[in-house]
Amino acid sequence: MDNPHLVHTILLAQSLLLFTCLFLHSNCETITRDDEKAVLLSLERSWGGSVTVNWSSVIYEDQCNWPGINCTDGFVTGISLTGHGLNNLPAAICSLTKLSHIDLSRNSISGSFPTALYNCSNLRYLDLSYNTLVNSLPSNIDRLSPRLVYLNLASNSLSGNIPSSIGQLKVLTNLYLDANQFNGSYPAEIGNISALRVLRLGDNPFLSGPIYPQFGNLTNLEYLSMSKMNIIGKIPAAMSKANNVMFFDLSGNHLSGSIPSWIWSLKRLVTLQLYANHLSGQINAPIESTNLVEIDVSSNNLSGQIPEDIGQLEELERLFLSNNHFTGSIPDSVALLPKLTNVQLFQNSFEGILPQELGKHSLLFNLETHYNNFSGTLPEGLCSKGALAYISMSANMFSAGLTEVQIQEVNLSGRLPSNWASNLVEIDLSNNKFSGRLPNTIRWLKSLGVLDLSENRFSGPIIPEIEFMNLTFLNLSDNQFSGQIPLLLQNEKFKQSFLSNLGLCSSNHFADYPVCNERHLKNRLLIIFLALGLTSVLLIWLFGLLRIKVLPRRQNENTTTPRWKLTAFHNINFNYQDIICGLADNNLIGSGGSGKVYKICLHNNSYRFVAAKKIVSDRSRSNMLEKHFQAEVEILGSIRHANVVRLLSSMSSTESKVLIYEYMENGSLYQWLHQKDMRNNNEPLSWPRRMSIAIDAARGLCYMHHDCSPPIAHCDVKPSNILLDYEFKAKIADLGLARALAKAGEPESISTMVGSFGYMAPEFGSSRKINEKVDVYSFGVVLLELTTGRFANGGGGYENLAQ
Structure with a gap:
């Protein structure tokens, strides 16, 4: 270094190098933040406009203020876009080098598990639940960030084995793999993740096998769900070491x-x-x-x-x-x-x-x-x-020790039974939905002193025998009774007993009731007798026709019980006999125009309960209509989505058909919004839960409209057709009116009115054209009900909530 020129040159070069490094470093943060913004905009383009948050419109704002974006120290560390209809997970997402939190749950991300996430080296939280991921998890899934503490892949369609390498994610505290289609095995190495607090593996058709004793090493475990996994053998004693567990679910197995x-x-x-x-x-x-x-x-x-x-x-x-x-x-x-x-x-x-x-x-x-x-x-x-x-x-x-029956305000419906305990002293069935006529057998209740049937839907005349009973209190108000009030009850004591029954009349100007018109009564009797006469003639004619045409045919038929054909759309381990035995009146939970619904308990089965809808066949149907019905059932049975009630199987015989669905523990959205028993005895639906229900239902409809081939229009979207499972996850149900559209976007014409008043789109009443827009309008009315708590058709007359 004796040459001063060389020394000067070296010092100048070092100075230039230092200046260049300092300059680059000073601009490093600006470039990185600009890069982050560019990456986010590229993600938006990759999702093809499906993002409901338009980042492009706020491009000049700080990306830390964009919807769904979270930052720490000015850098993007979190992306939360749940329920935005995203259809893929671009690899560019890991270009956000500070990213530690990804929540893209409840979207439509498909394909295999995105291994591009291996490049997110700072990732701590990953939620891809409620998407449509398929195939097996990669064997090298341990290449995910070693900092990962939360992994949620529940409610997808993943299959095969869970790789043993997942046990290398040592700091995981929450692991959700439930409600997939894993049909291989799950590894004992999960027991090596000693930090686990939540483990959910249930609702997967794994190969039969025992619980690994290694799971006893999970001493920090608080929530364990291993239901419906085909587990055999005994509950291992080693699991006693997991003594912090609060939720313990091994149901629906073969233990x-x-x-x-x-x-x-x-x-x-x-x-x-x-x-x-x-x-x-x-x-x-x-x-x-x-x-x-x-x-x-x-x-x-x-x-x-x-x-x-x-x-x-x-x-x-x-x-x-x-x-x-x-x-x-x-x-x-x-x-x-x-x-x-x-x-x-x-x-x-x-x-x-x-x-x-x-x-x-x-x-x-x-x-x-x-x-x-x-x-x-x-x-x-x-x-x-x-x-x-x-x-x-x-x-x-x-x-016979029952002396009082008090069942008020629980929305019970149907007719009153004809048999009663003879020593009853009080019957209070007020404020329900009972209908029909009063049974004559009530007159035999000699000890009855209190009878309150107010605010129901009883009709017909008041039985005259009631005036001879020893009643101290009688309330039949707010019903639909008609005819004359029994004579001995037309007094001051019972003046308030018959209010709001517009069809009642009196014989002696009792209270404000109109006087029964004797001539009008005679005319009515004449009409009744004529009707009875015509009915008798018709019955005789039908009986003759029966003898001529039907009876000979029956003599040639076997008298054996109906033969049932069972078609399964999912993995089930019950047979038609299990279902038929459950079609009893004590299991009836609902009925409507299309049939009756039964809650059936299945013994030692992966499904604890199922809902069976029995539909009586119309013998006048043509073979073509029967084939059309079967084709539609097969379409519905092919639906696989977390937000559509699963049609497990169907059964058919010459006399009736039965559709077997998964049972939804929390009933319908209608019950939670409008029925007093649900609202009075449970916490009301919170706003976050209402939002979650709305998103779930929208995802189910979106699947039917855009991911089914051909697309399916439900045609009767309303709160009573949105059911809630034990976790309040909403699912679209009762696709009995659903129409498979021949081509997407082309409406189908029908000749009969479908749907429910208050939910039908206005233009449907005139055009009778069905497409996806019919459901969109109905779903909008449901959203109004969710936010206002009002009935869709509660305005009276022809008004509805949407109007």
Whole structure:
């Protein structure tokens, strides 16, 4: 370095290099932020305009203020675009080098798992649930960020095995892989993820196998869901080390052996679901899980008596012991539980009397004790809290000890029964939806003193025998009774008993009721006699026709029971006999113009309950119409979407057809919006939950309109056709009016009116043209109901909510 020129040159070069580095560094942040904005705009272009948030319109604003974008220290660290109809996940998303949070759930992202996410080196949170991902997870899924703590791939269509490499994601705390189509195996290596707090693998058709004892290493686990996974064998003792678990669900499997005693000593346990397995033995261990809110061990082979310890669980709300072999009586302490709302004890061998305090100390909502050996009288305070909405006690040995029936404001419908307990002293069925005529058998209730049938839909005349009963209180107001008020009841004592029955009249200017027109009555009698005469002639003619044409044909037919054909659209392990046995009146949960719906309990089955809709066939249908019906059922059976109620199978015979759907535990959106029993006995729908329901329903309709081939128009979108599962996930139901459109965008003409008043698009009434827009209008009315809580057709006359 003796040459001064060389030294000067070197120093100049170093200075230039240092200046260049400093210059580049000073502009590095600006370039990176501009790059981030460019990446976000490229993502928007990749999604093809499906993003409902238009980033391009705010291009000159700081991207940290864009919808769905979260920043830390000025850099993009989070993207949350749930429910925006996105159809892919561009690889460019990982160009956002600071990105740690991705939530693209409830979209339409398809294809295999996007391995481009391996390049998101800072990723901590990834939610791709409720999309349409398919195929197997990659074997090198452990190449995801080593910082990943949350991974949610639930409710897709992933299949094959869960790779063992997933156990290398050591810091995972939440892993959701449930509700997919995994049909291989799940790895024992999941037990190596010691940080896991939430593990959900349920609702997948895995190969049969036991629970790995390695899962006992998950000592931080709080939520475990492994339902409907084809698990066999016993519950391993090693899992007792997971003593922080709060939610424990192994339902719908093939587990055997007894319920381990350590389960009942889990101090933090809140929910225990072991239903629909092959568990046996008794519950004889001390129950120390004092935080339990739900116990569901139904549909097993359990026996013995109910331990007294259950009566010490003061947080218990739901007790499900049905479909077992339990014996003995129900401990009296159970009736004293302050939060007990739902008790299902049916189909066991219980005996003795029901605890006499039952119903007095909690808002008991549901009680099912049918098919046991209970005896004695019913608890006097069973309905004292006014919350009881459903009760089933058939097939027992109760004595005639019931003296009062008080079932008000629970929206019960149908006709009154003809048989009543003879020693009833009070009947209060006010504010329901009972219809039809009063049964004549009421006159035999000699001890009856109080009869309140107000605010129902009873019609026809008031039976004259009622005036000879020893009633001290009578209220038949707000019904549709007609004819003359019984003479002995036309006095001051019963002046208020018949209000708001526009068809009633009096014989002696009683109160403000019109005087019955004797001549008008004679004319009506004449009309009735003429109608009876014509009816008799018609019946004689029909009887003759029957003898000539029908009876000879029947003599040549076999008299065997109808032959049923079962068509399955999903993996099921029940047969037609399981369904036919459940089509009984005590399982009836609804009826309409197209048939009756039954809630059927399936023993030891992956589906604990199913909903079966029975449709009576019309023998006058042509073969072409029958084929058309079958074709439409097959279309509906091919639907695979998380927000459309699954049609599990169909059954058909010469006399009727049965559609078997998945059962939705939380009923319909209509019930939660408009029925008093749901609103009074449950927390109201929160605004976030209403938003989630709206998004779920929109996704189901979007799938039917855009992803089905051919597209499907529902034609009757309304709250009663939006059902809610146990997690309040909404699903589109009752596609009985649905039309498969021949070509997308081309309306189909129909000759009959479909849909429901208040939800039909105005132009449909005149054009009778069906396309997807019919559903869009109806869904708009549903959104109005969700936000206002008003009825769609509550305006009276021809007005509706949309108008």
